[in-house]
Amino acid sequence: MNERITRRRVEFSDTDAGGVMHFSRYFTFMESAEDDFLRAAGSGFMHEVEGRPGGWPKAAVSCEYLSPARHGDELEVHLKVTRVGRRSISYEFTIRRGAEEVARGRTTSVCCALTTEGRFRPVPIPEALRRSLAEAPSTPEAAG
Amino acid sequence: MNERITRRRVEFSDTDAGGVMHFSRYFTFMESAEDDFLRAAGSGFMHEVEGRPGGWPKAAVSCEYLSPARHGDELEVHLKVTRVGRRSISYEFTIRRGAEEVARGRTTSVCCALTTEGRFRPVPIPEALRRSLAEAPSTPEAAG
Amino acid sequence: MNERITRRRVEFSDTDAGGVMHFSRYFTFMESAEDDFLRAAGSGFMHEVEGRPGGWPKAAVSCEYLSPARHGDELEVHLKVTRVGRRSISYEFTIRRGAEEVARGRTTSVCCALTTEGRFRPVPIPEALRRSLAEAPSTPEAAG
Amino acid sequence: MNERITRRRVEFSDTDAGGVMHFSRYFTFMESAEDDFLRAAGSGFMHEVEGRPGGWPKAAVSCEYLSPARHGDELEVHLKVTRVGRRSISYEFTIRRGAEEVARGRTTSVCCALTTEGRFRPVPIPEALRRSLAEAPSTPEAAG
Numbered sequence: 001m002n003e004r005i006t007r008r009r010v011e012f013s014d015t016d017a018g019g020v021m022h023f024s025r026y027f028t029f030m031e032s033a034e035d036d037f038l039r040a041a042g043s044g045f046m047h048e049v050e051g052r053p054g055g056w057p058k059a060a061v062s063c064e065y066l067s068p069a070r071h072g073d074e075l076e077v078h079l080k081v082t083r084v085g086r087r088s089i090s091y092e093f094t095i096r097r098g099a100e101e102v103a104r105g106r107t108t109s110v111c112c113a114l115t116t117e118g119r120f121r122p123v124p125i126p127e128a129l130r131r132s133l134a135e136a137p138s139t140p141e142a143a144g
Numbered sequence: 145m146n147e148r149i150t151r152r153r154v155e156f157s158d159t160d161a162g163g164v165m166h167f168s169r170y171f172t173f174m175e176s177a178e179d180d181f182l183r184a185a186g187s188g189f190m191h192e193v194e195g196r197p198g199g200w201p202k203a204a205v206s207c208e209y210l211s212p213a214r215h216g217d218e219l220e221v222h223l224k225v226t227r228v229g230r231r232s233i234s235y236e237f238t239i240r241r242g243a244e245e246v247a248r249g250r251t252t253s254v255c256c257a258l259t260t261e262g263r264f265r266p267v268p269i270p271e272a273l274r275r276s277l278a279e280a281p282s283t284p285e286a287a288g
Numbered sequence: 289m290n291e292r293i294t295r296r297r298v299e300f301s302d303t304d305a306g307g308v309m310h311f312s313r314y315f316t317f318m319e320s321a322e323d324d325f326l327r328a329a330g331s332g333f334m335h336e337v338e339g340r341p342g343g344w345p346k347a348a349v350s351c352e353y354l355s356p357a358r359h360g361d362e363l364e365v366h367l368k369v370t371r372v373g374r375r376s377i378s379y380e381f382t383i384r385r386g387a388e389e390v391a392r393g394r395t396t397s398v399c400c401a402l403t404t405e406g407r408f409r410p411v412p413i414p415e416a417l418r419r420s421l422a423e424a425p426s427t428p429e430a431a432g
Numbered sequence: 433m434n435e436r437i438t439r440r441r442v443e444f445s446d447t448d449a450g451g452v453m454h455f456s457r458y459f460t461f462m463e464s465a466e467d468d469f470l471r472a473a474g475s476g477f478m479h480e481v482e483g484r485p486g487g488w489p490k491a492a493v494s495c496e497y498l499s500p501a502r503h504g505d506e507l508e509v510h511l512k513v514t515r516v517g518r519r520s521i522s523y524e525f526t527i528r529r530g531a532e533e534v535a536r537g538r539t540t541s542v543c544c545a546l547t548t549e550g551r552f553r554p555v556p557i558p559e560a561l562r563r564s565l566a567e568a569p570s571t572p573e574a575a576g
Contacts, residue, residue: 201306
């Protein structure tokens with residue numbers, strides 16, 4: 001499994017005074033798709049790592065905006081895994097409204113465990129998740 | 145000390161497609177003023193309680209909107225303590241743009257310690273903070 | 289139609305450093321349910337009023353927090369119309385996680401048209417929406 | 433003028449359940465610095481263009497995260513203009529906590545006028561702003 005489509009409607013609170021979705025909110029749509037993807041991969045965003053709660057803080061992100069999204073728009077976020085490192089996963093996201101491409105983004109998330117002092121410490125990706133990512137690509141059905 | 149004024153400009157990301165500050169963002173302005181007040185009172189929002197990190201989750205909040213705030217507006221948030229309980233503090237906030245009242249709100253925050261399992265547990269307000277709150281009201285200078 | 293249930297999962301970006309959903313985000317869940325309700329009532333949040341785009345700015349809101357919601361929680365927002373005025377609608381919201389009540393809130397929204405100068409002007413609720421609200425209460429199926 | 437430093441404290445509502453500032457919020461800090469810069473340059477974020485209100489929607493943005501920022505941190509956002517096109521401005525941002533670099537980002541904003549239908553239309557950067565940007569770099573004092 002290395003792809004997934006998540007649907008989500010633009011909410012009024014996602015918009016700004018320019019009348020369109022605020023550019024920073026596209027990243028919450030991407031993270032939501034990542035969360036959904038990890039859940040489907042049998043893991044989860046706030047997974048357990050080595051018996052400690054964990055998370056996926058971002059190392060780097062980017063986005064290009066192609067067509068403004070507006071309140072009420074139903075968007076499709078197409079997630080694709082582009083790289084699986086020892087302790088990080090990189091994703092590419094294509095955000096669409098029907099056939100039209102609205103934005104294209106990338107994020108790299110680092111697999112972390114939360115220490116007892118409440119700090120994130122990078123750890124190797126759990127084997128079960130790694131195996132799930134290495135499996136044959138999603139069927140066309142699963143991918144959309 | 146039981147009053148404080150905090151100034152803050154409405155940012156573009158605070159606005160919505162109606163062209164004004166989103167109604168939910170007034171609460172972040174209020175919480176910011178509470179944070180500023182507690183800091184000035186010698187405590188702090190994420191204070192230590194009984195040797196554990198703590199916080200002030202909300203029990204109840206409300207707001208009435210009198211005049212829309214817009215991007216770039218410089219707002220004054222007037223905080224006033226209205227009640228100090230054993231484990232909670234209630235505040236009233238008047239938000240102004242110059243002489244004009246923009247909104248009026250109320251919040252009640254519960255003094256909590258974070259357990260080792262990452263759960264909030266209500267605890268009595270620390271004595272030092274309680275004494276600071278009980279002191280004579282702010283001088284007119286300090287209050288604005 | 290005067291009730292509706294909307295489901296929504298708590299996203300990571302809805303949470304704060306206390307480990308729970310930030311108190312201001314409950315209001316975006318309520319507004320989202322209002323948007324969903326107005327859409328189902330044949331109108332819409334950014335409806336046309338007298339040939340001009342319109343909106344529903346808030347006059348007053350409140351919320352009590354009963355049990356913290358966490359990242360990944362699937363919440364049900366139960367909306368109920370409590371009053372239909374000439375130019376405003378008041379709602380009550382019960383937010384649940386399964387059988388447990390998480391929060392209870394209220395909002396009053398004012399029916400507005402956007403003037404050519406980009407200002408909101410209160411206007412009477414459109415007749416079609418008023419009729420839809422006056423109809424017999426939702427069937428148990430529609431209400432959940 | 434082509435540089436500016438803006439200071440801002442991380443608010444509780446900027447944080448997430450990982451205990452640190454949410455990665456999407458760094459972009460609102462950058463946009464706030466851009467707003468502050470344009471204001472200082474004699475223009476403003478929601479400037480008038482050709483007699484119409486305007487704005488600066490983003491064409492592309494990116495950010496790398498070097499050290500987590502936490503609630504209460506006082507951050508400095510160092511803005512630097514890296515390119516002035518006919519209708520766009522590109523910026524680089526370095527976000528610091530004291531001597532420590534916390535994040536580094538880039539945004540490209542397009543100079544737009546709002547049409548009477550509420551749509552953004554790209555327009556040439558106003559001459560007054562262009563002249564202000566072309567002036568000798570800020571003095572060390574102004575730049576920090």
